[in-house]
Each structure stands twice: as C-alpha cells, then as structure tokens.
Amino acid sequence: MLIGIDFGDNDFNITVRAFLKLFVDSSIVESHPKNVTKENILKIWNECFYGIYLITQNGFGYQTSIEDEKWLKKHLILKERHIYLGQECLDRISQDNNCEFTCIETDKGEIFNS
Numbered sequence: 001m002l003i004g005i006d007f008g009d010n011d012f013n014i015t016v017r018a019f020l021k022l023f024v025d026s027s028i029v030e031s032h033p034k035n036v037t038k039e040n041i042l043k044i045w046n047e048c049f050y051g052i053y054l055i056t057q058n059g060f061g062y063q064t065s066i067e068d069e070k071w072l073k074k075h076l077i078l079k080e081r082h083i084y085l086g087q088e089c090l091d092r093i094s095q096d097n098n099c100e101f102t103c104i105e106t107d108k109g110e111i112f113n114s
Helices: 010-024 027-031 038-058 066-075 087-093
Strands: 002-006 083-085 101-105 111-113
Touching (some): 002 010, 010 038, 010 101, 010 111, 038 066, 083 087, 087 101
Antiparallel strands (some): 101 111
C-alpha cells in the first residue's frame, strides 16, 4: 500500500518523512490495515506533528518562542486533500512537485519524493 502526503512546503520534508516512517511501523498498518484511512492519518498527524517536528527537524535549535510555536502549529495542520492513498500516490508522484509530495510504500518502507 502507498500512503502519501502533499504538504505544499518542502521545508518540512524531514518531519513528513519521519511521520510516515512512524505511521508505517505502527500497529495500525500491521494489525489493523482497514483503519488506514485519510481520516485516521489526519487525526494522528494533527495530534503529533509538532512533537515530531521538534524531535526530527528542529531539535529546539531555532523557532522556539511561543509565537513561533503558535505559527508552526497553525502552518503544519493538514486537511484531507493533503493525504493520498494507493493509486492516488502513483498519480501524484509522477508530477514535479518540488519535493513537496512524499509517499511511503508500507510493505518495504521505501520513501519517495516528487
């Protein structure tokens, strides 16, 4: 299965890649594949993206003020239109997206950008 996120800003590619890896390693994908839905992906992303950003991309090295945190939390919210599954990923990855689109193949864990 392919799962993709079109974030619209390649500056956060590290965060998106880390989220997809974590999601693929989760019990959702392994034990409950029928629950791999756009709605569930969004719910999990919108609950944990800021922590993933801090751990994988920021390291508390910059943009750590309360104002920066508020801006990032608003900027990193995704909507259903940003999530792609299966054939939608193949259609999207064939386009030049300035590395704003990232998808992962759940069986092998391979990540692709376009």
